[in-house]
Amino acid sequence: MPLYETMPFHLETERLVLRPWAESDAAEFSALLSERGNGAPTLERARTSIGELLAATARTGIALLPVQRRGEGDFIGYCGLIIGRTTLEEPEIAYELCRRAHGRGYATEAAGAVVDAAVVTGRKRLWSTVGTWNTPSLRVLEKLGFERDRVSTEENGEVAWLTRSLP
Numbered sequence: 533m534p535l536y537e538t539m540p541f542h543l544e545t546e547r548l549v550l551r552p553w554a555e556s557d558a559a560e561f562s563a564l565l566s567e568r569g570n571g572a573p574t575l576e577r578a579r580t581s582i583g584e585l586l587a588a589t590a591r592t593g594i595a596l597l598p599v600q601r602r603g604e605g606d607f608i609g610y611c612g613l614i615i616g617r618t619t620l621e622e623p624e625i626a627y628e629l630c631r632r633a634h635g636r637g638y639a640t641e642a643a644g645a646v647v648d649a650a651v652v653t654g655r656k657r658l659w660s661t662v663g664t665w666n667t668p669s670l671r672v673l674e675k676l677g678f679e680r681d682r683v684s685t686e687e688n689g690e691v692a693w694l695t696r697s698l699p
Contacts, residue, residue, distance in 0.1 A: 536653040538593040539613060543645040550597040550611060550642060553582045557598050560607040564630050593653070594623050599642045608633035611642035613650060618659045623650070625660050639672045647676055651699040658698060664690040
């Protein structure tokens with residue numbers, strides 16, 4: 533099994549900062565997850581999730597990172613690499629932004645920084661899995677050079693599997 537460099541856990545773009553999770557992110561993380569329409573996780577559950585994310589980062593050397601706007605300093609979502617439906621050798625890029633941050637190019641900007649961070653680890657390929665209904669997310673991935681590999685059907689509907697070779 534090839535060894536990979538640890539992903540950088542502090543990324544900056546023109547408008548955004550991606551950095552490690554802090555317990556103080558729990559309320560905003562819970563609010564973001566509540567936008568999915570399944571109710572809001574409790575603060576305790578959000579804190580537990582943050583602990584699980586930090587433990588996964590320590591174990592794998594890849595991370596899902598909170599995204600903040602540089603100027604405002606506010607939490608607008610997360611973006612990073614996860615094992616998800618794939619492997620540590622070929623992780624998935626994942627992102628989710630608060631509705632108030634949609635439509636401004638933040639997902640493309642954050643995900644572009646994460647792709648660059650993945651290149652530094654020495655990996656050769658990334659995946660992403662997205663509901664086929666999620667046109668904005670599919671557009672972000674297309675802009676970043678991801679190409680559709682296949683579609684699978686899961687209990688929540690059709691999922692597009694996209695891949696991108698690195699660098």
